[in-house]
Amino acid sequence: MSRPTVVHLDTNALRHNLERVRHLMPGTKVWAVVKANSYGHGMIKALEGLSGTDGFALLDLAEAKVLREQGWQGPILLLEGLFTQEDVFEALELGCDCVVHELNQVDWLENAMEARQSAQTLHPETLRVFLKMNTGMNRLGLKPASYREVFHRLHAVGFNVAHMTHFANADYVDRTPTVDQQLEVFQSTIAGLSGETSLSNSAAILWHHHLVQCDWVRPGIMLYGVSPSGKYEDIEHAQLQAAMSLRTKIIGIQHLEAGESVGYGSRYRTDVPIRIAVIACGYADGYPRHAPDGTPVWIAGPGGLSNGKICPIAGQVSMDMITVDITDMPHAEVGTEVELWGHYLPVDRVAQAAGTIGYELLCAIASRVKRS
Template structure:
């Protein structure tokens, strides 16, 4: 593949990040929630897609929501002047001055953070926006309902610009407790009379609970064209596009006799004479080692009529390679292009065959894989 992403590439593997797909997905979210402002959630280096690609593709968002203050610094260094939200607030009191200098909004979810903010004297000349987090049933971060109003009044009295926030535990499921309805009821009863903008909806709520959005929504996984439920069929009609495509090539073809085995442990046994394709991609690239036989791989122009074809994994994924069954791909050859996930093979489908979710796969793309931003 030659030179790409400022690397000298000698393995035919490449992750392509489509910033136009980012723009499309952001516009789709605006269509679903036209009255809400959008925090584009880009924690974990934009879910493995990279901050540079996120800035290029999502610059029309109303703000970026992230975890690490170093990432906030990166955005300011790269001329982003919009709002930045620290989703877990401050981890250490010493970060507060830096967060203020970077003009970050901050989530407040515990007593220690509250005390740091109460004792801080703001000499920055600009207001500090806080998103006070209510634990409405997720039981992860946030103030319990009986603690929340006192926390709000203390921070409001200290001069901060207040916002109300909570997080849904089961917006992607209908039969789990706490339900979205129960959490919304808890949220609304707790903040009654405390006038401030609100932030509730994650990706699943934006897709399936548009009566529970808030003034600020926080789309994460849907920005990347991946399903909140882990099942691609659930978003197949959502008009979202995958942003990341992981591609490689067939680097070897083996001719097997009936009964021959493939790979470590000999997991796959040839049921007949057949061909096996060896692909330059393995778990050291971020492909899941636990992918079972049958996990789909798209092969370009390898079908009987030189059409594109999907071939199943056959044998254990190893560090640098995986192997596929070429019985439906008579025209596959060394150099045939393959897609591991992207527009042809949803990452959610690969994840389901590997006992995980699409979130994990895109976040786990290995640093050794060259990335092209287009």
Template sequence: MNRPILASIHTEAFRHNLNRVRELAPESKIWSVIKARSYGHGLEAALRGLESTDGFALLDIQDARWLRDRGWKGRILLLEGLFHQNELAFAQELACDLVVHCENQIQWLEDFHSKGAKPFNVFLKMNSGMNRLGLNPELYKLAFHRLHALGCHMHHMTHFANADQVDQSPTVGAQLECFNGMIADIAAPTSLANSAAILWHRNALGDWVRPGIMLYGASPTGSYQDIEHAHLQAVMHLHSEIIDIQELRKGDRVGYGGRYEAPEAMRIGVVACGYADGYPRQAKDGTPVWVDGGASDGSGLICPLVGRVSMDMMTIDLRNAPQAHIGSRVELWGAQVPVDDVAQMSGTIGYELLCAVAPRVAVEIK
């Protein structure tokens, strides 16, 4: 038999979360962001669960090819545009929309157009204050008109640096003011809001929203408490089993380095999951793990991590779950344990954990 660790991907949760986006941004169309293998969930599951989206947004043009080969006829947005000029013909063959964020990309399109190519749908990106990708505001209007002159179907776009500040960050207002000021006399559809803006800055949505992490049921801030009100559902449930139980005496130590010392006689459950599966090695003692309590209703109990996570195993305190036994099912994150709670105990964010699940972990699409 295979090791019992399994990542279950729930397509109904995808559908639920997409519907929540529609409820929060009812006047906007939706680019569902599926970069990084759909945040570690896999393109196949995303295509199944998010098939009612208005379009998919991604980075790798080969992922666009994958979608087309599987029958997706809707829009596809390349979020960073093209990385090489020789990809333009391929992007046109796949009917991709392009983000354009720099002078080189504009020149590529001008050269491509001079050879008689059809114009693209373009989302011209403005650097309104994040200082990552995008044209500086003083260059933006000229760039817009150059691309419009090629016949490109134009859209305005920017990205917020601090929309994940739930207290209505003034930085969002400053970026929005910059953006709106530059496009005031250039009519075109807009795209502004990522997951954080959809949740907390709905005065800054635009005609196209770009939800990413909220589609997967995790928090843009890294704190699950911040999204409880949004009633999102975890799409990935990472499960495993207890494969051994150790009986400890007071003072016994657990795992590499003996980080955890038993305060009393206790049982320790050994779980088939380690950092080679993508679980964070830096997880602290007390990180929550859900253990099936054996009840007919499927209820379980939270048992804290104790000791250092090793390559293939981790250890949990079973004092809260006296009925736990070898073979008891555990959830590392999912419906019972928010991935953001594990991430907070590990000094990172849920995004990283979802994206880092290792290829050796079996995946089941439900």
């Protein structure tokens, strides 16, 4: 048989999660974030499941081109904006909106306007600018002291300028700057300026939707049914559904006596006789090599995955295989289905055990893994 490791992508879950965003932020337009190949889910599948969005937000022009080639005619936002002067013209050809977060990008837009206006081929209203303010995250964005000057520069040459910032700690209750503090800086800086506003990442949508009002929100990880905080309990509370399930099958069984070891480095040694399942997945498929003993794996029960239970990893994850203690599941055999994360086992739970975040696991799925 062909190798059974496969990623199942649920477009109905994507639709459901988008509706949860609209429920939490009624009347607000949605930029569905599809950067990093839609958080590892694939751009084409994401377009299918999220086609009801108001716009897509992504990182570069190559991703934007994929969406246009697939027939998407709505808005596309370049979240990191322009990387070179030449990007201005390709962005125009693809009909993209553009984040501006530093002064070189402002110069490029002004230069492009000057070069093209004489030829009457560039119309500023065809490229909407989202001017990004650094309100305390200190990653990208213009400081409030220079923000209004840049707004007037872009507005003066005819660009439609909207306002944007990004919250640093929307998923924390004890860290500064808080959402309130950043929001106060943002609102006081744009007071009296025209233009739409774009706020609220997934965390702000989930936990600050009563506080933060804006024209556009930018949900990312929550669209895929994963928590921005890394706490898998949040997903059930928010009524989100996992869009990705990484599944495989048991390909071998080992019966070990007390005192024997499992895998490279003999990391796991048995105290009592146990039964080990060898499953077809490893770090070359994107599963974290550093996952410790005890990391949960979902093994199907007699009635299939829906009747399954969690079993612990026992031994070092290798390139193509993981070993799991299935002593408590005597029915399991070669060919039994396994879910490494997804519908039955939240990716955040696996990430917590492995000392990472769900984002990383989703984005790390290797190209050799089949998708359905």
